[in-house]
Amino acid sequence: MVKAFLPQREGLRIFIPDYFKELALSPQNSFSNWAENFTKWVEQYGCNNDRNILVGYSLGGRLALHALERKPELWSRAVLISTNPGFEDPYETFNPNSDERRQRWLSDSYWAEEFLKAPWDIVIRDWNSQPVFGGGSNEPVRLEKDYSRELLSLALTHWSLAQQKNMRTTIKDNVQKLLWVAGERDEKFLESSRRLHGEVKGLIMEPIPDSSHRVLFDSPKELGRKITQLVR
Numbered sequence: 001m002v003k004a005f006l007p008q009r010e011g012l013r014i015f016i017p018d019y020f021k022e023l024a025l026s027p028q029n030s031f032s033n034w035a036e037n038f039t040k041w042v043e044q045y046g047c048n049n050d051r052n053i054l055v056g057y058s059l060g061g062r063l064a065l066h067a068l069e070r071k072p073e074l075w076s077r078a079v080l081i082s083t084n085p086g087f088e089d090p091y092e093t094f095n096p097n098s099d100e101r102r103q104r105w106l107s108d109s110y111w112a113e114e115f116l117k118a119p120w121d122i123v124i125r126d127w128n129s130q131p132v133f134g135g136g137s138n139e140p141v142r143l144e145k146d147y148s149r150e151l152l153s154l155a156l157t158h159w160s161l162a163q164q165k166n167m168r169t170t171i172k173d174n175v176q177k178l179l180w181v182a183g184e185r186d187e188k189f190l191e192s193s194r195r196l197h198g199e200v201k202g203l204i205m206e207p208i209p210d211s212s213h214r215v216l217f218d219s220p221k222e223l224g225r226k227i228t229q230l231v232r
Helices: 031-045 059-070 099-117 120-128 149-158 168-173 187-199 220-231
Strands: 053-057 077-081 178-183 204-208
Touching: 031 059, 053 059, 053 220, 059 077, 059 168, 077 220, 099 120, 099 149, 168 187, 178 187, 178 220, 187 204, 204 220
Parallel strands: 053 077, 077 178, 178 204
Antiparallel strands: none
């Protein structure tokens, strides 16, 4: 949806890799392996180092942070939308000594099992009913035939927030490149984004009006406008 509001100009190429169709970018990979494979993919198909703009939403934002960490010089700018920077702890991956990570792992494992075995209509309904998605006015239609249940389940465990390290150092090291975005109606992520803005000097954080967590569906035109400003 956002792509329709980006400028159609000569020389501008827009790539939207599908994590569930490209094996090297699928959730069969760990965060670090994914970042390595994605970097190689961009080096093959992208632009010169000073012209690549990285955009990631939600889980895609967390993956984008790993790509930025892997090779920061490959990117001129990065837009992170509804993105969690990770738990504020020293662990590199899941650790049972962390109550936060343990609770998140239990939650993501539950959803992984649901996406693997529950009736499709029911699991999608229950997934969209989570508080974090509240307030969204343009929920996308998701048909079972368009997805691999196995890969959706793997994404919830291999790329669980419980498995992700704290990415705040990467954010601080690349703050001049970053635009941090959250929906104005997304109370949880708006508050966490404001806290991050207070922690990281120079971080540009912009709320998107009339948007919940799924900014790209609620306000594709406004999001496209902000990305266009970076392109120009």
